[in-house]
Amino acid sequence: MEEYLNEKEQWERVLAWLREQGPWILAGVAVALAIYGGWNYWQNRTQQRNLAAAARYDQVIEAFGRNDVNGGFRLADELVKALAQGNADQALKTLDAVNPGAFAARYAEVRGDVLLAKGDRDGALKAYREARSSGGTTTDVGLLDLKIGELAHS
Numbered sequence: 001m002e003e004y005l006n007e008k009e010q011w012e013r014v015l016a017w018l019r020e021q022g023p024w025i026l027a028g029v030a031v032a033l034a035i036y037g038g039w040n041y042w043q044n045r046t047q048q049r050n051l052a053a054a055a056r057y058d059q060v061i062e063a064f065g066r067n068d069v070n071g072g073f074r075l076a077d078e079l080v081k082a083l084a085q086g087n088a089d090q091a092l093k094t095l096d097a098v099n100p101g102a103f104a105a106r107y108a109e110v111r112g113d114v115l116l117a118k119g120d121r122d123g124a125l126k127a128y129r130e131a132r133s134s135g136g137t138t139t140d141v142g143l144l145d146l147k148i149g150e151l152a153h154s
Helices: 007-065 069-085 088-096 101-118 121-134 141-152
Strands: none
Touching: 007 069, 007 088, 069 101, 088 101, 101 121, 101 141, 121 141
16 A cells, blocks of 8 residues: 555655654764764874974984984984884884994884883893993993893893
């Protein structure tokens, strides 16, 4: 019998269905939009942080290239802090992409800091010991000894 409903009756059924299901449809669309907006926000935030870290890294390389050791160390410390807060794997890739040359000990120490931030205590201890054995004037030996002692005895 429903096959023979006239257009007015069909339209009334559609409107009744929309009144019943409309709030759920709108809620679903709102949730989908919120998820989409959150995803885009997260992607943009991550990209901006990565770009900022890359810019700081370039400043570190330029400072070391000008033989501005103090400025390079200061910038390297800032880079470590920024990267350790964000993505430790990206920080390791950044460190591995560069030939540290005379600053091998400093790079090993920074690698240890990143590994420690990542939760790899054994890897951090190994990197700190590598930095300590490389020695030189590019690291704070006392601070390295503290880091090694803390990790070795915990």
